[in-house]
Amino acid sequence: MTTRQTILIAGPTASGKSALALRLAEETGGVIINTDSMQVYDVLNLLTARPGPDDLKITPHYLYGHVSPAIAYSTGRWLADVESVLDRPELTEKTVIFVGGTGLYFRALLGGLSAMPDIPANVRAYWRQQDAEQGAEKLHAILAGKDSLAASTLRPTDSQRIVRALEVIDASGRSIIEWQKETGRPLIDASVARKIVIDPDRQWLGTRIATRFEMMMKGGAIDEVKALLSLGLSGDLPAMRAIGVREIAEVLAGRLRTEEAAELATIATRQYAKRQMTWFRNQLSDGDGWERLSYP
Incomplete structure (x- = not known):
């Protein structure tokens, strides 16, 4: 378990987590570790809202886009990858900032990972x-x-x-x-970590989601999905289930107009954000030391 200065930033998609992480990284000289299960995948840079080239110049980012979409990446593998990052000698004195929207990743980080049987x-x-x-x-x-x-x-x-x-x-x-219920060893000492959960106004967030997806479509999301589909992957892989993939695939197949796909993906993203917010409210309580930031 690490006792170095650690900051955790959780929140729903499009809530400004990455911007807050960057600001705190600049203030502390820290590094950022991805805590989002979709942003681990290569190819889907825009659709998963991974940090862009300008962000990567500001501070080191870890565990973004390092997994092939052909792999069904698990929480256990993410936790093992985090441990490898934390063991790097050059990061010993660095503030580490975990940022993302995957509740199970935060749970594993703070409480350890449950033992699971091998599946034949x-x-x-x-x-x-x-x-x-x-x-x-x-x-x-x-x-x-x-x-x-x-x-x-x-x-x-x-x-x-x-x-x-x-x-x-x-x-x-x-x-x-x-x-x-059989938890393992936590990697982070929850008692000394600063823990932040972003709890934005739902209407404000819905508008941001729509605007962001429109920018994704204009910025090359269709080309990303085309590249992903060219790999011929099974539809049950997590990367193939990323919001926007199915909708844009329908555009490429000529069954949907671009505007219709954007509307459907925006609705799906809002529903996903609602589920995230519910999970964070129920699981990341003030009593456990989580600070709540409300936007706007």
Whole structure:
């Protein structure tokens, strides 16, 4: 566990987290570590709102765009990558700023990662095939019969986590909820870290989301999706599920107009931001030392 000066900045998409991280990095001479599960992927620079070239000149950034979209990157791999970054001798005296919108990454950072069973390849392949054939809602019903506790915590449309819960119960005979209670070693000392969660006005955030996606479309997001699709990847990979990929793919296929795709992606992003804000309000409490910043 590191006791160096550490700052954590959590918040929904488009809420100004990266700008705040840059300002604090300049003030402290610190470095920034990505804490967002989509910004780890290469190719999708614009669509995942990764820091641009000008930002990267201001201070070192780590764990951005370092993973191929062909890989299903996990929280466990991210945590291992963070540990490798923190072990770098040149960062020993540096302030480290974690910034992102993935709640599970923050939870793992502060509380350690739950032990999980190894999943046999045939079990993983079976449930992924069932997901493709039956869909998330039918699998959610199956999960309710096998592991009602896990099913009660998951949205019926959350296919990735439903499949994961089914894999775990089949491979181990134990609920994924039971496994998650067995926490590992935290990397950050929560008692000395400065912890900030951005809690913006929803209408203000919705406007920012729409404006940002319009800029993404004008700035080359369509070319990014074209490059991603050229890789011929499975549609169930996390990178292929990034907001905007499916919508822009429909534009490239001639089934949607650009304006329609932008509207659909904006709606999906607003819904995602709402889920993020709910999670942060419920999980990152003032009692645990989280400072809340409200914009505007």
